[in-house]
Amino acid sequence: MPHTLRHCRRGAMLPLIAFLLPVLVIFLGFAVDLAYMQNARLELRATTDAAARAAATTLSRTDSVGKAKRAAKRIARRNRVAGLGLELRDSDIEFGRSEPDRKGRYHFTPGAEPLNAVRVTGDRTAGSPTGSVALFFSNLYGGKSFEPTFVSTASFLSVDVCLVLDRSGSMRGQKLRDLQDAVEVFLQELESTNAVEQVALASYSSSAKTELGLTTDYSEVRKKVDKFNASGMTAIGEGLRHGIKAAIGPGHRVTAEPMIILMTDGLHNTGIGPMSYADDAAEEGIKVYTVTFGAGADKKLMRDVASATGGRYMHADNREELIAVFRELAAQASQITN
Known part of the structure; x- marks a missing residue:
């Protein structure tokens, strides 16, 4: 093959590489953020579950809604979601009763007594005390911050x-x-x-x-x-x-x-x-x-x-x-x- 033809082909590849490189960087950034988002979801779920169980256990032992709320907040704060301890508001912690249906699935009724269940809403939204989850490369692909929410109910037969x-x-x-x-x-x-x-x-x-x-x-x-x-x-x-x-x-x-x-x-x-x-x-x-x-x-x-x-x-x-x-x-x- 003539030298001039080979040189032209190599020259033609450079613009294509220059065009694709930013696309590859965007896809790589999106993949990293996607993995980070999934990890944040898992952390939020584990933290919300732990807070609900701590509140239910405390309520079953003490009969105190106040102590149960404090237990939920304490456990949530100790667990990190996307690098930060989760802060819960009083409104994120609901007390009520869970009763099984005919198929054995439990359904939560807020405020129903006698209390035997706690429902905790863990969220990292913009309006939450901890805020939304900032992503690493969202500026590359025009994305926004991540705002996961998870709800967990823990019930007990005390x-x-x-x-x-x-x-x-x-x-x-x-x-x-x-x-x-x-x-x-x-x-x-x-x-x-x-x-x-x-x-x-x-x-x-x-x-x-x-x-x-x-x-x-x-x-x-x-x-x-x-x-x-x-x-x-x-x-x-x-x-x-x-x-x-x-x-x-x-x-x-x-x-x-x-x-x-x-x-x-x-x-x-x-x-x-x-x-x-x-x-x-x-x-x-x-x-x-x-x-x-x-x-x-x-x-x-x-x-x-x-x-x-x-x-x-x-x-x-x-x-x-x-x-x-x-x-x-x-x-x-x-x-x-x-």
Whole structure:
């Protein structure tokens, strides 16, 4: 090929390169900003989720809207979105109630009581306290600043639960030790969750008594249960009566659902029957979850008590099954979800 022709072709490429180079720079800048925008979205989502969960956890523990707001703001400020801590306004934090529909999806209603949910709006718009997200190369392609918004709702099932436990004569020996092991697993499961649940304790044999009022000090519950001695008859009704008083007694939180776990291994044989008190529990909005242990328990009676209060009946034949039942009941009592 003649030298002159090759020289002309090289010369013709220079204007094309000069034309394409700015285009390539614009595309490169757009790609960098696009990745930056996606990262900012992810950071905003994580921060808003964390703020909502912090507020819901604080509300479930303290019953204080003010403390819940401060918790949300504190967590948001500690997390960076596009290099800056997220600042939340009071109006960005809403309190209300989340209820599941028939398909199990939760729907938030602002202001509905009793409160069990917090909705947080995290935004980096021009009108927000933190402002919009400045992009690196927006001037190259005529873009504007980035204004992401994310909404997160955290709801909780906060429960004040009273354990009503059978210490009648039929629980003597291995059965009582199995119950103590199951209660220990129940308390460990509560301790492993984000929710802070209060636990009260009542027991019954020929008569009943409230062993401990609502508390978050589970070590006290352990001490009481470990000292149980099994003797006497089986006054299930009296046990339930004490459980009702404890579940809605001193320390009961207005945002907490009252719950009773009523356990027996035998037949009700003294005092007023538990069905009379089941009606009282239902009137107070207390769900009674009943547990029978072993072949000698009155399954029908305990099933009826649970049904009358909107609770659930469960049965265990042995130690392993009893532990599994109490583990499942702990999961029922401790739920915080985004």
